[in-house]
Amino acid sequence: MEKVRFGIIGIGNIGTVHTRYLLAGVVKEACLTAVCDNDPAKHRAIRALVGEPVALFSDAEEMLTSGLIDAVIVATPHYDHPRLSIMAMHHGIHTLCEKPAGVYTAQVQEMNACARECDLVFGIMYNQRPNPLYQKVKDLIESGELGEIRRSNWIITNWYRSQSYYNSGGWRATWKGEGGGVLLNQDPHQLDLWQWLVGMPVRLRAFCQFGKHRQIEVEDDVTAYAEYANGATGVFITTVAETPGTNRLEIAGDRGKVVVEEGKLRYWRLRESETEFNARWQNGFGEPECWEVSIPVAPECSDHHVITANFCAAVLRGEPLIAPGLEGINGLTLSNAMHLSTWTDDWVTFPFDEKQYLRLLQQRITTSVEKEATSRTLDASGTW
Numbered sequence: 001m002e003k004v005r006f007g008i009i010g011i012g013n014i015g016t017v018h019t020r021y022l023l024a025g026v027v028k029e030a031c032l033t034a035v036c037d038n039d040p041a042k043h044r045a046i047r048a049l050v051g052e053p054v055a056l057f058s059d060a061e062e063m064l065t066s067g068l069i070d071a072v073i074v075a076t077p078h079y080d081h082p083r084l085s086i087m088a089m090h091h092g093i094h095t096l097c098e099k100p101a102g103v104y105t106a107q108v109q110e111m112n113a114c115a116r117e118c119d120l121v122f123g124i125m126y127n128q129r130p131n132p133l134y135q136k137v138k139d140l141i142e143s144g145e146l147g148e149i150r151r152s153n154w155i156i157t158n159w160y161r162s163q164s165y166y167n168s169g170g171w172r173a174t175w176k177g178e179g180g181g182v183l184l185n186q187d188p189h190q191l192d193l194w195q196w197l198v199g200m201p202v203r204l205r206a207f208c209q210f211g212k213h214r215q216i217e218v219e220d221d222v223t224a225y226a227e228y229a230n231g232a233t234g235v236f237i238t239t240v241a242e243t244p245g246t247n248r249l250e251i252a253g254d255r256g257k258v259v260v261e262e263g264k265l266r267y268w269r270l271r272e273s274e275t276e277f278n279a280r281w282q283n284g285f286g287e288p289e290c291w292e293v294s295i296p297v298a299p300e301c302s303d304h305h306v307i308t309a310n311f312c313a314a315v316l317r318g319e320p321l322i323a324p325g326l327e328g329i330n331g332l333t334l335s336n337a338m339h340l341s342t343w344t345d346d347w348v349t350f351p352f353d354e355k356q357y358l359r360l361l362q363q364r365i366t367t368s369v370e371k372e373a374t375s376r377t378l379d380a381s382g383t384w
Helices: 013-023 040-050 060-064 080-090 105-117 132-142 163-167 188-198 274-280 304-317 325-344 354-366
Strands: 004-009 030-036 055-057 071-074 094-097 122-124 149-156 203-210 219-227 233-239 247-253 256-261 264-270 290-293
Touching (some): 004 013, 004 304, 013 030, 013 040, 013 304, 030 040, 030 060, 030 304, 055 060, 071 080, 071 304, 080 094, 080 105, 094 325, 105 325, 122 325, 132 188, 132 247, 132 256, 188 325, 219 325, 325 354
Parallel strands (some): 004 030, 004 071, 030 055, 071 094, 094 122, 149 233
Antiparallel strands (some): 149 247, 203 219, 219 233, 256 264
C-alpha cells in the first residue's frame, strides 16, 4: 500500500474540513475514495463538493464493505462515534474517530475493547496534541524541568456561541442530540490536554450551570476543582457566554511555572526548588531566585491534517500515534465526572460509577426536546 484510501462518515461541518484537505492532497500518503452521509437531501451538494471519482453512500456499512477504503474518519454526531467505530473495526477498517470519543464512558469502554481485539490502527482526532506549545509544556514536565506539579489552572472561555448558533440544529445542545454542552462540544481538546499534561485526578468536584446564559438544556458554564494523588490541585473554568474570552493554561511546579496564553509560552525557572529553598531559608521573608527563561517553540499549529498524516504513517509503517484512540476515554471521563458531580451535588472519585452516570443521563434524554432548527444547506463550494 502506497497510500491509505479514506472514507468519511458524516459530511457536516467537520466532515467537510476533512474532505477538503484530503481532496487537495495535503496528506501525501492519503487519498479520498468514498464518503457517506445518511441524509439524501445533502447528496447533491456533497457530490458537487467531492466530484464524480469519489463514491457516495447513504449507508455506512455499505461503504465499509465496499472494498473502496482502507481507513475511515468517523465525523458524525457524538452518540454515533463508538457504534460506527466498532462497525468499521469489525470490518477490518483502520479507524480515526472525531472527538469526543463518545458521550458516556460505558460506550467508549466497548469501543476500546473492540480496538484491543482488532489488529488495526485506531486513532482519535485530538489535533491539539501536535501543537508545539503543548508539546513543549509536556517536555518540560516529563523531563523534570518543572519539578513535581503543584497546581494547574485552565481558563478556557473564548468559546462564545450565540443563541442563533444553538438554533441552527434541532439536535444542538440537547441531551438527546449531543449529550452535553460546552464540555462535550467545545472542550474535548482542552480536557484531553489537561490530563495528557498533568495526569488524571483522584477526585473532582464540579459546578455545571445548565442553560444559564442560553436557552439550551445542557451546560454552558462550568467550574471544576480536581485533586491529584501527589497532593496537587487543578481548576478548570469554561463557558460559551463570555466575550472577550480567555484561553490561559498555567501549571506550577516545585521548580517553576509555565503559562500558555495567546499563542505564546512563558516559563519562569527557579534556581533551586521551592522545597529545598524552604528547608534551608531562615531569614523570614524571601523566596527562591527566579528567572524568566526564553524557550524556542515552533509556530503554533493545530491542523487536523497533522493527525491524519500521522495516522497514515502508523498504518503504512507502524509509526506511533500522536493521539491513540484508546486515550479518548480520558478526557471524556473528566467531562462525565463534572456532570455527575453536579447532578449528585457531591465529590466524584475515580474510577466513578459509570452505571450511575448513564442512568442519570438517560433520565435527561427521556425529557429532552429537539428544537426547531434554522435551515442550513451545503453549497457547491462546500460551505454550510
